[in-house]
Amino acid sequence: MPDDEIPEADVVIGGPPCQGFSNLGSKDVNDPRNQLWKEYLRFVQIARPRAFVIENVDRFGKSLEYQLLLDEADHGMIKEYELSSGVLLAADYGVAQRRPRTIIIGSRVGRIPLPEPTHSKLPMLGREPWRTVRERIGGLPEQPATTELPEATWAFKGQTVPGQFKWLDLHFGRKPRELSLRRYDCVPPGGGRFDLPDELLPSLLA
Structure with missing residues (x-):
């Protein structure tokens, strides 16, 4: 800028x-x-x-x-x-x-x-x-109902901005790729990327 x-x-x-x-x-x-x-x-x-x-x-x-x-x-x-x-x-x-x-x-x-x-x-x-x-976050639904924020706006200092959002409004998910889902399945509770088999490692870590 x-x-x-x-x-x-x-x-x-x-x-x-x-x-x-x-x-x-x-x-x-x-x-x-x-x-x-x-x-x-x-x-x-x-x-x-x-x-x-x-x-x-x-x-x-x-x-x-x-x-x-x-x-x-x-x-x-x-x-x-x-x-x-x-x-x-x-x-x-x-x-x-x-x-x-x-x-x-x-x-x-x-x-x-x-x-x-x-x-x-x-x-x-x-x-x-x-x-x-x-x-x-234990009280949140296991599966988010949406992948998008609701279309809500409000006025702030003369401008229209997104919001205000309630706490459940911010509980939205994403649509993981098939590769991501396979990686998730390999990670046990408390685990991380070190639990992934070689064939599922990102190219930078392989």
């Missing part, structure tokens, strides 16, 4: 591509997508939000690109911003998934600390236990 088309914003939130850092990706330090955080900072520099949030895989926090990003807060594109950063585990915040993510919060109106965990794996004073997938 050209500079003159980037609007002003109070907050910018985004996740630059992670494929070059992810354990499931190529881990290629030369992957050109690894440097797209610079494009994100270009948006921040022009939109001048009061705060911004960057999310990426946990390995991003150990990369050279991460250090280069921090340098931009010292003397570069985001030198107006104070940063808070670290690796947060989604399960520690009530999400039914053990998903660690590097989080960076930048603020030019005073430092914003990373949020304190609200949940924990082991019993801990003041924290709730980790949630399970069954607790979160």
Whole structure:
């Protein structure tokens, strides 16, 4: 997007591509997508939000690109911003998934600390236990009734946008390919892609 088309914003939130850092990706330090955080900072520099949030895989926090990003807060594109950063585990915040993510919060109106965990794996004073997938979605119908969102709209700041949706409206499915169905049948409870036979592996993993 050209500079003159980037609007002003109070907050910018985004996740630059992670494929070059992810354990499931190529881990290629030369992957050109690894440097797209610079494009994100270009948006921040022009939109001048009061705060911004960057999310990426946990390995991003150990990369050279991460250090280069921090340098931009010292003397570069985001030198107006104070940063808070670290690796947060989604399960520690009530999400039914053990998903660690590097989080960076930048603020030019005073430092914003990373949020304190609200949940924990082991019993801990003041924290709730980790949630399970069954607790979160166990009440949903096993088979979604549709593969589409309902055609609902509402007015928001003078514009017509999709929504508002009830919780069951968001329980829609997809039409898996035959190959996907065969892969599903090979994965036992608690399993994953490592349970697939060689002939069903995606070409990148074969």
